[in-house]
Amino acid sequence: MKDQQSTHLSPLAHSDYQIIEGEPNIFGWNVKSENGASIGKIVDLLFDTQSNAVRYLIIDLSESDMGIGDKKVMLPIGIAHLHTENDEVILPSLHLDQFRALPPYQLDQVNANTEMQVRLVIGSPAALRIEDSIVEYDVRKFYHHHHFDRGRFYARGNGDR
Numbered sequence: 001m002k003d004q005q006s007t008h009l010s011p012l013a014h015s016d017y018q019i020i021e022g023e024p025n026i027f028g029w030n031v032k033s034e035n036g037a038s039i040g041k042i043v044d045l046l047f048d049t050q051s052n053a054v055r056y057l058i059i060d061l062s063e064s065d066m067g068i069g070d071k072k073v074m075l076p077i078g079i080a081h082l083h084t085e086n087d088e089v090i091l092p093s094l095h096l097d098q099f100r101a102l103p104p105y106q107l108d109q110v111n112a113n114t115e116m117q118v119r120l121v122i123g124s125p126a127a128l129r130i131e132d133s134i135v136e137y138d139v140r141k142f143y144h145h146h147h148f149d150r151g152r153f154y155a156r157g158n159g160d161r
Contacts, residue, residue: 012045034092038065072105
């Protein structure tokens, strides 16, 4: 696997990509933990230019309650839940150590290796028991994972935390 293998990802803010009518524009929305602690703000989204699917949320952690400092991270859209009532995004299952371990987001550094690092940091124990390790990056299969299930993101649009 080459570290610089193209992932066909592009930032939404600098593209002609249009958010589908009826879906909220989450730029600037607060990101919170399940218990309401501030994690950061959505500053961009990364979408797959081949499938036109949003793959990652770009979150600025600089104003979080976690004390991590000036850091942006990319997280798969399927691990978050949208709460349109409060214009916020909820990350229900990540811990402080995981945020610290995530690679800092820099657009020119996003490649297959970065995506693998993110997936390994956020992998749940259940998922890790099913998938012993990710040996090879195969773009045809990589996004067929619950971390990239956009339905999970939108499914709990107005639900409780």
